[in-house]
Amino acid sequence: MEKQPGRPIRKGPAVTLGALALVGVAGVAPGIPGADGQRSGERGEVVSVVPVAAHSRTEVARALRAQHIGAAPVRYGVLAYRVTYRTVDPQGRPTTATGLLTVPSGGGHRLGLVSDTHGTMANRSYAPSVAEAARTQSYLFAATGRAVAAPDYLGLGEGPGRHPYMDTRSAVTASVDMLHASRTAAGLLGRSLTGDLYVTGFSQGGQVAMALARAVQGGDAAGFRLKAVAPVAGPYDLQGTEEPALTDGRVNDVSGVFYLSYFLVAQNRLHPIYKDPAEVFRQPYAGRVERLFDGRHKDEDIVRRLAPTVRQLLTDRFYRQLREPSGGLLAALRANGHACDWKPEVPVRLYAGNRDTDVPIGNARTCARTLAQRGARVRVLEVGPVDHFGSDRAALAGIARWFSGGTAR
Known part of the structure:
Protein backbone atom coordinates (compact mmCIF):
# COMPACT_ATOMS: atom_id res chain seq x y z
CA MET A 1 0.00 0.00 0.00
CA GLU A 2 1.91 2.98 -1.29
CA LYS A 3 1.71 6.49 0.06
CA GLN A 4 0.04 8.94 -2.28
CA PRO A 5 1.84 12.29 -2.26
CA GLY A 6 -0.17 15.48 -2.00
CA ARG A 7 0.35 19.18 -1.62
CA PRO A 8 -1.81 21.74 0.19
CA ILE A 9 -3.28 24.67 -1.70
CA ARG A 10 -4.84 27.81 -0.32
CA LYS A 11 -8.48 27.68 0.63
CA GLY A 12 -10.72 29.07 -2.09
CA PRO A 13 -14.29 28.38 -3.21
CA ALA A 14 -16.06 25.20 -2.12
CA VAL A 15 -13.93 22.17 -2.94
CA THR A 16 -15.62 19.04 -4.29
CA LEU A 17 -14.44 15.49 -3.82
CA GLY A 18 -13.93 15.16 -7.55
CA ALA A 19 -11.70 18.21 -7.62
CA LEU A 20 -9.55 16.75 -4.86
CA ALA A 21 -8.54 13.93 -7.14
CA LEU A 22 -6.93 16.51 -9.40
CA VAL A 23 -5.58 19.24 -7.15
CA GLY A 24 -5.30 17.88 -3.61
CA VAL A 25 -7.00 19.17 -0.47
CA ALA A 26 -7.24 22.85 0.33
CA ASP A 237 -5.09 1.51 36.34
CA LEU A 238 -1.61 3.00 36.55
CA GLN A 239 -1.25 3.02 40.31
CA GLY A 240 -3.01 -0.22 41.20
CA THR A 241 -2.04 -2.52 38.32
CA GLU A 242 0.41 -1.22 35.73
CA GLU A 243 3.01 0.32 38.03
CA PRO A 244 3.20 -2.67 40.44
CA ALA A 245 3.42 -5.00 37.43
CA LEU A 246 6.73 -3.37 36.47
CA THR A 247 8.43 -4.98 39.46
CA ASP A 248 6.50 -8.22 40.02
CA GLY A 249 7.10 -9.89 36.65
CA ARG A 250 3.74 -9.29 34.98
CA VAL A 251 5.30 -6.76 32.58
CA ASN A 252 8.21 -8.06 30.52
CA ASP A 253 11.61 -6.43 31.07
CA VAL A 254 12.04 -4.80 27.65
CA SER A 255 8.63 -3.16 27.67
CA GLY A 256 8.88 -2.24 31.33
CA VAL A 257 12.15 -0.38 30.88
CA PHE A 258 10.87 1.42 27.79
CA TYR A 259 7.48 2.46 29.20
CA LEU A 260 8.82 3.49 32.59
CA SER A 261 11.72 5.53 31.20
CA TYR A 262 9.41 7.31 28.78
CA PHE A 263 6.85 7.97 31.51
CA LEU A 264 9.38 9.37 33.99
CA VAL A 265 11.09 11.64 31.47
CA ALA A 266 7.82 13.00 30.06
CA GLN A 267 6.00 13.33 33.37
CA ASN A 268 8.97 15.09 34.98
CA ARG A 269 8.21 18.05 32.73
CA LEU A 270 4.76 18.23 34.36
CA HIS A 271 5.41 16.95 37.90
CA PRO A 272 8.58 17.33 40.05
CA ILE A 273 9.81 13.74 39.98
CA TYR A 274 13.52 14.60 39.83
CA LYS A 275 15.87 17.56 39.37
CA ASP A 276 18.71 15.47 38.01
CA PRO A 277 18.16 12.20 36.09
CA ALA A 278 20.82 10.60 38.30
CA GLU A 279 18.37 10.80 41.20
CA VAL A 280 16.24 8.22 39.39
CA PHE A 281 18.37 6.43 36.78
CA ARG A 282 21.64 4.61 37.28
CA GLN A 283 24.64 5.58 35.20
CA PRO A 284 25.29 5.43 32.30
CA TYR A 285 21.54 5.60 31.61
CA ALA A 286 21.05 8.84 33.56
CA GLY A 287 23.32 10.64 31.12
CA ARG A 288 21.43 9.60 28.02
CA VAL A 289 17.81 8.85 28.89
CA GLU A 290 16.37 12.32 28.26
CA ARG A 291 18.10 12.58 24.87
CA LEU A 292 16.74 9.20 23.85
CA PHE A 293 13.16 10.44 24.22
CA ASP A 294 13.58 13.50 22.00
CA GLY A 295 11.12 12.25 19.38
CA ARG A 296 13.82 11.34 16.86
CA HIS A 297 15.14 8.02 18.15
CA LYS A 298 13.69 4.71 17.02
CA ASP A 299 12.16 2.46 19.67
CA GLU A 300 14.72 -0.28 19.10
CA ASP A 301 17.60 2.19 19.49
CA ILE A 302 16.17 3.40 22.79
CA VAL A 303 15.80 -0.14 24.10
CA ARG A 304 19.35 -1.02 23.09
CA ARG A 305 20.81 1.93 25.02
CA LEU A 306 18.89 1.41 28.24
CA ALA A 307 19.20 -1.22 30.97
CA PRO A 308 17.94 -4.78 30.43
CA THR A 309 15.67 -4.69 33.51
CA VAL A 310 13.82 -2.12 35.59
CA ARG A 311 15.90 -3.10 38.62
CA GLN A 312 19.11 -2.36 36.73
CA LEU A 313 17.70 0.86 35.31
CA LEU A 314 16.83 2.62 38.56
CA THR A 315 18.78 3.71 41.59
CA ASP A 316 18.12 1.72 44.76
CA ARG A 317 16.30 4.65 46.32
CA PHE A 318 13.99 5.26 43.40
CA TYR A 319 13.32 1.55 42.93
CA ARG A 320 11.98 1.54 46.50
CA GLN A 321 9.91 4.63 45.69
CA LEU A 322 8.53 2.88 42.63
CA ARG A 323 7.22 0.12 44.88
CA GLU A 324 5.77 2.66 47.33
CA PRO A 325 5.07 5.79 45.25
CA SER A 326 5.30 9.24 46.78
CA GLY A 327 5.99 12.82 45.76
CA GLY A 328 5.94 13.73 42.09
CA LEU A 329 5.69 10.10 41.01
CA LEU A 330 2.54 9.58 43.03
CA ALA A 331 1.13 12.85 41.71
CA ALA A 332 1.76 11.75 38.13
CA LEU A 333 0.12 8.37 38.69
CA ARG A 334 -2.92 9.93 40.33
CA ALA A 335 -3.28 12.70 37.74
CA ASN A 336 -3.54 10.12 34.97
CA GLY A 337 -5.52 7.45 36.77
CA HIS A 338 -9.15 8.52 36.37
CA ALA A 339 -10.02 7.29 32.88
CA CYS A 340 -12.58 4.84 34.28
CA ASP A 341 -13.92 6.99 37.10
CA TRP A 342 -17.30 7.83 35.53
CA LYS A 343 -20.64 6.30 34.54
CA PRO A 344 -20.99 5.75 30.78
Whole structure:
Protein backbone atom coordinates (compact mmCIF):
# COMPACT_ATOMS: atom_id res chain seq x y z
CA MET A 1 0.00 0.00 0.00
CA GLU A 2 1.91 2.98 -1.29
CA LYS A 3 1.71 6.49 0.06
CA GLN A 4 0.04 8.94 -2.28
CA PRO A 5 1.84 12.29 -2.26
CA GLY A 6 -0.17 15.48 -2.00
CA ARG A 7 0.35 19.18 -1.62
CA PRO A 8 -1.81 21.74 0.19
CA ILE A 9 -3.28 24.67 -1.70
CA ARG A 10 -4.84 27.81 -0.32
CA LYS A 11 -8.48 27.68 0.63
CA GLY A 12 -10.72 29.07 -2.09
CA PRO A 13 -14.29 28.38 -3.21
CA ALA A 14 -16.06 25.20 -2.12
CA VAL A 15 -13.93 22.17 -2.94
CA THR A 16 -15.62 19.04 -4.29
CA LEU A 17 -14.44 15.49 -3.82
CA GLY A 18 -13.93 15.16 -7.55
CA ALA A 19 -11.70 18.21 -7.62
CA LEU A 20 -9.55 16.75 -4.86
CA ALA A 21 -8.54 13.93 -7.14
CA LEU A 22 -6.93 16.51 -9.40
CA VAL A 23 -5.58 19.24 -7.15
CA GLY A 24 -5.30 17.88 -3.61
CA VAL A 25 -7.00 19.17 -0.47
CA ALA A 26 -7.24 22.85 0.33
CA GLY A 27 -5.00 24.12 3.10
CA VAL A 28 -6.86 26.66 5.21
CA ALA A 29 -5.22 30.07 5.15
CA PRO A 30 -4.61 31.70 8.55
CA GLY A 31 -7.32 34.18 9.45
CA ILE A 32 -9.99 32.73 7.14
CA PRO A 33 -12.94 31.15 8.99
CA GLY A 34 -13.26 27.39 8.60
CA ALA A 35 -16.25 25.66 7.08
CA ASP A 36 -18.04 25.57 10.43
CA GLY A 37 -17.69 29.28 11.09
CA GLN A 38 -14.69 29.11 13.41
CA ARG A 39 -12.69 32.24 14.14
CA SER A 40 -8.96 32.19 13.49
CA GLY A 41 -6.96 30.81 16.41
CA GLU A 42 -9.77 28.74 17.92
CA ARG A 43 -9.11 25.23 19.19
CA GLY A 44 -9.93 22.74 16.47
CA GLU A 45 -9.39 25.24 13.66
CA VAL A 46 -7.93 23.59 10.57
CA VAL A 47 -4.57 24.91 9.41
CA SER A 48 -4.06 22.54 6.48
CA VAL A 49 -5.28 19.30 4.97
CA VAL A 50 -2.96 17.21 2.78
CA PRO A 51 -3.81 13.93 1.02
CA VAL A 52 -1.42 11.16 2.04
CA ALA A 53 -2.93 7.88 0.80
CA ALA A 54 -5.66 6.29 -1.31
CA HIS A 55 -6.37 2.55 -1.37
CA SER A 56 -8.94 0.35 -3.03
CA ARG A 57 -11.22 -2.01 -1.15
CA THR A 58 -9.07 -4.90 -2.36
CA GLU A 59 -5.87 -3.27 -1.13
CA VAL A 60 -7.35 -2.57 2.30
CA ALA A 61 -8.61 -6.13 2.68
CA ARG A 62 -5.28 -7.56 1.54
CA ALA A 63 -3.33 -5.42 4.00
CA LEU A 64 -5.58 -6.42 6.88
CA ARG A 65 -5.30 -10.12 6.11
CA ALA A 66 -1.50 -9.79 5.88
CA GLN A 67 -1.56 -8.60 9.50
CA HIS A 68 -3.95 -11.38 10.56
CA ILE A 69 -6.83 -8.94 11.04
CA GLY A 70 -10.29 -9.95 9.89
CA ALA A 71 -11.25 -8.20 6.65
CA ALA A 72 -14.92 -9.22 6.52
CA PRO A 73 -16.18 -5.74 7.55
CA VAL A 74 -14.43 -4.06 4.58
CA ARG A 75 -16.93 -2.53 2.12
CA TYR A 76 -15.09 0.43 0.59
CA GLY A 77 -11.72 1.77 -0.40
CA VAL A 78 -10.27 4.63 1.65
CA LEU A 79 -8.85 8.13 1.26
CA ALA A 80 -6.52 9.46 3.96
CA TYR A 81 -5.46 13.02 4.80
CA ARG A 82 -3.04 14.67 7.20
CA VAL A 83 -4.85 17.40 9.12
CA THR A 84 -2.93 20.14 10.93
CA TYR A 85 -5.07 21.94 13.48
CA ARG A 86 -4.95 24.28 16.45
CA THR A 87 -5.04 22.97 20.00
CA VAL A 88 -3.42 23.68 23.37
CA ASP A 89 -0.39 22.30 25.21
CA PRO A 90 -0.47 20.84 28.76
CA GLN A 91 -0.29 24.38 30.18
CA GLY A 92 -3.20 25.57 28.04
CA ARG A 93 -1.04 27.60 25.66
CA PRO A 94 -1.89 27.67 21.93
CA THR A 95 -0.08 25.17 19.74
CA THR A 96 -0.74 22.93 16.77
CA ALA A 97 -1.03 19.20 16.30
CA THR A 98 -1.53 16.80 13.43
CA GLY A 99 -3.73 13.79 12.89
CA LEU A 100 -5.05 11.46 10.21
CA LEU A 101 -8.56 11.80 8.79
CA THR A 102 -9.65 8.80 6.74
CA VAL A 103 -12.91 8.57 4.81
CA PRO A 104 -14.45 5.81 2.69
CA SER A 105 -14.07 6.30 -1.04
CA GLY A 106 -17.74 5.39 -1.48
CA GLY A 107 -20.85 5.20 0.62
CA GLY A 108 -23.00 7.99 1.91
CA HIS A 109 -22.41 11.72 1.94
CA ARG A 110 -23.08 11.99 5.69
CA LEU A 111 -20.75 9.93 7.84
CA GLY A 112 -20.55 8.84 11.44
CA LEU A 113 -17.11 9.32 13.02
CA VAL A 114 -14.77 6.87 14.74
CA SER A 115 -12.08 8.28 17.02
CA ASP A 116 -9.09 5.93 17.05
CA THR A 117 -6.28 6.80 19.45
CA HIS A 118 -2.91 5.12 18.98
CA GLY A 119 -0.53 3.33 21.29
CA THR A 120 2.88 4.26 22.68
CA MET A 121 5.46 5.57 20.23
CA ALA A 122 8.63 7.52 20.95
CA ASN A 123 9.52 8.51 17.39
CA ARG A 124 7.37 11.30 15.96
CA SER A 125 7.60 9.82 12.47
CA TYR A 126 5.70 6.71 13.61
CA ALA A 127 2.44 8.66 14.03
CA PRO A 128 -0.62 7.93 11.87
CA SER A 129 -0.50 11.13 9.83
CA VAL A 130 3.07 10.32 8.78
CA ALA A 131 3.56 6.54 8.82
CA GLU A 132 1.59 4.17 6.60
CA ALA A 133 2.26 1.38 9.10
CA ALA A 134 0.24 3.23 11.77
CA ARG A 135 -2.93 3.48 9.67
CA THR A 136 -4.27 -0.07 9.81
CA GLN A 137 -7.03 0.70 12.30
CA SER A 138 -8.08 3.85 10.46
CA TYR A 139 -8.32 2.00 7.16
CA LEU A 140 -10.42 -0.78 8.69
CA PHE A 141 -12.98 1.53 10.28
CA ALA A 142 -13.15 3.84 7.25
CA ALA A 143 -13.65 0.83 4.99
CA THR A 144 -16.85 0.05 6.91
CA GLY A 145 -18.34 3.39 5.83
CA ARG A 146 -17.38 5.84 8.57
CA ALA A 147 -14.91 8.70 8.81
CA VAL A 148 -12.01 8.10 11.20
CA ALA A 149 -10.15 10.72 13.24
CA ALA A 150 -6.76 9.50 14.48
CA PRO A 151 -4.89 12.21 16.41
CA ASP A 152 -1.11 12.00 16.52
CA TYR A 153 -1.20 13.67 20.00
CA LEU A 154 1.00 16.59 20.96
CA GLY A 155 4.64 16.43 19.87
CA LEU A 156 4.19 13.53 17.46
CA GLY A 157 3.66 13.54 13.71
CA GLU A 158 4.34 17.09 12.53
CA GLY A 159 3.32 18.82 15.76
CA PRO A 160 5.93 20.93 17.60
CA GLY A 161 7.68 20.12 20.86
CA ARG A 162 8.10 16.87 22.75
CA HIS A 163 5.30 14.43 23.38
CA PRO A 164 3.89 14.62 26.95
CA TYR A 165 3.61 10.84 27.19
CA MET A 166 0.70 9.56 29.30
CA ASP A 167 -0.54 13.06 30.10
CA THR A 168 -4.19 12.19 29.83
CA ARG A 169 -5.53 15.73 29.93
CA SER A 170 -3.55 17.00 26.93
CA ALA A 171 -4.17 13.78 25.01
CA VAL A 172 -7.89 14.37 25.47
CA THR A 173 -7.78 18.02 24.44
CA ALA A 174 -5.77 17.12 21.33
CA SER A 175 -8.27 14.36 20.55
CA VAL A 176 -11.32 16.58 21.09
CA ASP A 177 -9.82 19.27 18.88
CA MET A 178 -9.11 16.64 16.23
CA LEU A 179 -12.83 15.82 16.23
CA HIS A 180 -13.70 19.43 15.44
CA ALA A 181 -10.92 19.69 12.86
CA SER A 182 -12.22 16.51 11.23
CA ARG A 183 -15.67 18.04 10.86
CA THR A 184 -14.18 21.03 9.03
CA ALA A 185 -11.89 18.88 6.90
CA ALA A 186 -14.73 16.55 5.96
CA GLY A 187 -16.63 19.56 4.69
CA LEU A 188 -13.68 20.53 2.52
CA LEU A 189 -13.76 17.00 1.14
CA GLY A 190 -17.41 17.30 0.19
CA ARG A 191 -18.60 15.08 3.05
CA SER A 192 -20.33 15.89 6.31
CA LEU A 193 -20.33 14.31 9.76
CA THR A 194 -23.56 13.28 11.46
CA GLY A 195 -22.18 13.90 14.95
CA ASP A 196 -22.44 10.24 15.95
CA LEU A 197 -19.14 9.27 17.59
CA TYR A 198 -17.68 5.81 18.22
CA VAL A 199 -14.53 5.74 20.35
CA THR A 200 -11.74 3.18 20.31
CA GLY A 201 -7.99 3.07 20.88
CA PHE A 202 -5.16 0.69 21.67
CA SER A 203 -2.63 0.59 24.53
CA GLN A 204 -1.89 4.20 25.53
CA GLY A 205 -4.74 5.00 23.16
CA GLY A 206 -7.07 2.68 25.06
CA GLN A 207 -6.63 4.77 28.17
CA VAL A 208 -7.02 7.95 26.10
CA ALA A 209 -10.18 6.51 24.53
CA MET A 210 -11.85 6.02 27.90
CA ALA A 211 -10.89 9.52 29.04
CA LEU A 212 -12.01 11.01 25.72
CA ALA A 213 -15.37 9.26 25.94
CA ARG A 214 -15.85 10.67 29.42
CA ALA A 215 -15.09 14.17 28.13
CA VAL A 216 -17.48 13.83 25.18
CA GLN A 217 -20.30 12.54 27.37
CA GLY A 218 -19.63 15.45 29.71
CA GLY A 219 -20.17 17.95 26.91
CA ASP A 220 -16.57 18.84 26.04
CA ALA A 221 -17.04 18.12 22.31
CA ALA A 222 -20.05 20.16 21.25
CA GLY A 223 -21.87 18.70 18.27
CA PHE A 224 -20.78 15.11 18.87
CA ARG A 225 -22.93 12.36 20.42
CA LEU A 226 -21.15 9.45 22.05
CA LYS A 227 -22.57 6.13 20.80
CA ALA A 228 -20.20 3.35 21.87
CA VAL A 229 -16.75 2.85 23.40
CA ALA A 230 -14.39 -0.05 22.70
CA PRO A 231 -10.80 0.41 23.92
CA VAL A 232 -8.18 -2.34 23.66
CA ALA A 233 -5.48 -3.17 26.22
CA GLY A 234 -5.36 0.23 27.88
CA PRO A 235 -3.30 1.00 31.02
CA TYR A 236 -6.35 2.35 32.85
CA ASP A 237 -5.09 1.51 36.34
CA LEU A 238 -1.61 3.00 36.55
CA GLN A 239 -1.25 3.02 40.31
CA GLY A 240 -3.01 -0.22 41.20
CA THR A 241 -2.04 -2.52 38.32
CA GLU A 242 0.41 -1.22 35.73
CA GLU A 243 3.01 0.32 38.03
CA PRO A 244 3.20 -2.67 40.44
CA ALA A 245 3.42 -5.00 37.43
CA LEU A 246 6.73 -3.37 36.47
CA THR A 247 8.43 -4.98 39.46
CA ASP A 248 6.50 -8.22 40.02
CA GLY A 249 7.10 -9.89 36.65
CA ARG A 250 3.74 -9.29 34.98
CA VAL A 251 5.30 -6.76 32.58
CA ASN A 252 8.21 -8.06 30.52
CA ASP A 253 11.61 -6.43 31.07
CA VAL A 254 12.04 -4.80 27.65
CA SER A 255 8.63 -3.16 27.67
CA GLY A 256 8.88 -2.24 31.33
CA VAL A 257 12.15 -0.38 30.88
CA PHE A 258 10.87 1.42 27.79
CA TYR A 259 7.48 2.46 29.20
CA LEU A 260 8.82 3.49 32.59
CA SER A 261 11.72 5.53 31.20
CA TYR A 262 9.41 7.31 28.78
CA PHE A 263 6.85 7.97 31.51
CA LEU A 264 9.38 9.37 33.99
CA VAL A 265 11.09 11.64 31.47
CA ALA A 266 7.82 13.00 30.06
CA GLN A 267 6.00 13.33 33.37
CA ASN A 268 8.97 15.09 34.98
CA ARG A 269 8.21 18.05 32.73
CA LEU A 270 4.76 18.23 34.36
CA HIS A 271 5.41 16.95 37.90
CA PRO A 272 8.58 17.33 40.05
CA ILE A 273 9.81 13.74 39.98
CA TYR A 274 13.52 14.60 39.83
CA LYS A 275 15.87 17.56 39.37
CA ASP A 276 18.71 15.47 38.01
CA PRO A 277 18.16 12.20 36.09
CA ALA A 278 20.82 10.60 38.30
CA GLU A 279 18.37 10.80 41.20
CA VAL A 280 16.24 8.22 39.39
CA PHE A 281 18.37 6.43 36.78
CA ARG A 282 21.64 4.61 37.28
CA GLN A 283 24.64 5.58 35.20
CA PRO A 284 25.29 5.43 32.30
CA TYR A 285 21.54 5.60 31.61
CA ALA A 286 21.05 8.84 33.56
CA GLY A 287 23.32 10.64 31.12
CA ARG A 288 21.43 9.60 28.02
CA VAL A 289 17.81 8.85 28.89
CA GLU A 290 16.37 12.32 28.26
CA ARG A 291 18.10 12.58 24.87
CA LEU A 292 16.74 9.20 23.85
CA PHE A 293 13.16 10.44 24.22
CA ASP A 294 13.58 13.50 22.00
CA GLY A 295 11.12 12.25 19.38
CA ARG A 296 13.82 11.34 16.86
CA HIS A 297 15.14 8.02 18.15
CA LYS A 298 13.69 4.71 17.02
CA ASP A 299 12.16 2.46 19.67
CA GLU A 300 14.72 -0.28 19.10
CA ASP A 301 17.60 2.19 19.49
CA ILE A 302 16.17 3.40 22.79
CA VAL A 303 15.80 -0.14 24.10
CA ARG A 304 19.35 -1.02 23.09
CA ARG A 305 20.81 1.93 25.02
CA LEU A 306 18.89 1.41 28.24
CA ALA A 307 19.20 -1.22 30.97
CA PRO A 308 17.94 -4.78 30.43
CA THR A 309 15.67 -4.69 33.51
CA VAL A 310 13.82 -2.12 35.59
CA ARG A 311 15.90 -3.10 38.62
CA GLN A 312 19.11 -2.36 36.73
CA LEU A 313 17.70 0.86 35.31
CA LEU A 314 16.83 2.62 38.56
CA THR A 315 18.78 3.71 41.59
CA ASP A 316 18.12 1.72 44.76
CA ARG A 317 16.30 4.65 46.32
CA PHE A 318 13.99 5.26 43.40
CA TYR A 319 13.32 1.55 42.93
CA ARG A 320 11.98 1.54 46.50
CA GLN A 321 9.91 4.63 45.69
CA LEU A 322 8.53 2.88 42.63
CA ARG A 323 7.22 0.12 44.88
CA GLU A 324 5.77 2.66 47.33
CA PRO A 325 5.07 5.79 45.25
CA SER A 326 5.30 9.24 46.78
CA GLY A 327 5.99 12.82 45.76
CA GLY A 328 5.94 13.73 42.09
CA LEU A 329 5.69 10.10 41.01
CA LEU A 330 2.54 9.58 43.03
CA ALA A 331 1.13 12.85 41.71
CA ALA A 332 1.76 11.75 38.13
CA LEU A 333 0.12 8.37 38.69
CA ARG A 334 -2.92 9.93 40.33
CA ALA A 335 -3.28 12.70 37.74
CA ASN A 336 -3.54 10.12 34.97
CA GLY A 337 -5.52 7.45 36.77
CA HIS A 338 -9.15 8.52 36.37
CA ALA A 339 -10.02 7.29 32.88
CA CYS A 340 -12.58 4.84 34.28
CA ASP A 341 -13.92 6.99 37.10
CA TRP A 342 -17.30 7.83 35.53
CA LYS A 343 -20.64 6.30 34.54
CA PRO A 344 -20.99 5.75 30.78
CA GLU A 345 -24.47 6.21 29.34
CA VAL A 346 -23.58 4.22 26.20
CA PRO A 347 -22.40 0.63 25.62
CA VAL A 348 -18.76 -0.01 26.58
CA ARG A 349 -16.66 -3.07 25.83
CA LEU A 350 -13.13 -3.47 27.19
CA TYR A 351 -10.98 -5.76 25.03
CA ALA A 352 -7.87 -7.46 26.43
CA GLY A 353 -5.62 -10.47 25.93
CA ASN A 354 -4.81 -12.73 28.85
CA ARG A 355 -1.15 -13.18 27.88
CA ASP A 356 -0.42 -9.48 27.59
CA THR A 357 2.90 -8.73 29.31
CA ASP A 358 2.90 -5.04 28.34
CA VAL A 359 -0.47 -4.01 29.76
CA PRO A 360 -1.74 -6.88 31.95
CA ILE A 361 -5.42 -7.76 31.69
CA GLY A 362 -5.87 -6.66 35.29
CA ASN A 363 -6.09 -3.10 33.95
CA ALA A 364 -9.31 -3.94 32.09
CA ARG A 365 -10.77 -5.86 35.01
CA THR A 366 -10.09 -3.01 37.42
CA CYS A 367 -11.59 -0.54 34.96
CA ALA A 368 -14.73 -2.65 34.66
CA ARG A 369 -15.07 -2.86 38.45
CA THR A 370 -14.63 0.91 38.78
CA LEU A 371 -17.27 1.55 36.14
CA ALA A 372 -19.60 -0.94 37.84
CA GLN A 373 -19.19 0.92 41.13
CA ARG A 374 -20.49 4.00 39.30
CA GLY A 375 -23.53 2.04 38.14
CA ALA A 376 -22.42 1.01 34.63
CA ARG A 377 -22.59 -2.52 33.23
CA VAL A 378 -19.43 -3.10 31.20
CA ARG A 379 -18.13 -6.23 29.53
CA VAL A 380 -14.48 -7.29 29.52
CA LEU A 381 -13.98 -9.26 26.32
CA GLU A 382 -10.97 -11.54 26.61
CA VAL A 383 -9.68 -12.06 23.08
CA GLY A 384 -7.67 -15.15 23.98
CA PRO A 385 -4.12 -16.21 24.87
CA VAL A 386 -2.47 -13.40 22.91
CA ASP A 387 0.20 -10.83 23.69
CA HIS A 388 -0.17 -7.05 23.64
CA PHE A 389 -0.16 -6.45 19.90
CA GLY A 390 -1.99 -9.70 19.33
CA SER A 391 -4.85 -8.38 21.44
CA ASP A 392 -5.33 -5.49 19.04
CA ARG A 393 -5.24 -7.72 15.97
CA ALA A 394 -7.73 -10.09 17.58
CA ALA A 395 -10.12 -7.32 18.62
CA LEU A 396 -10.25 -4.97 15.63
CA ALA A 397 -12.64 -6.76 13.28
CA GLY A 398 -15.04 -7.46 16.13
CA ILE A 399 -15.03 -3.81 17.15
CA ALA A 400 -15.69 -2.76 13.55
CA ARG A 401 -18.65 -5.15 13.37
CA TRP A 402 -19.96 -3.98 16.74
CA PHE A 403 -19.79 -0.32 15.76
CA SER A 404 -21.75 -1.22 12.61
CA GLY A 405 -24.26 -3.50 14.32
CA GLY A 406 -26.96 -1.30 15.78
CA THR A 407 -25.25 0.28 18.79
CA ALA A 408 -26.62 3.69 17.89
CA ARG A 409 -29.27 4.88 20.31
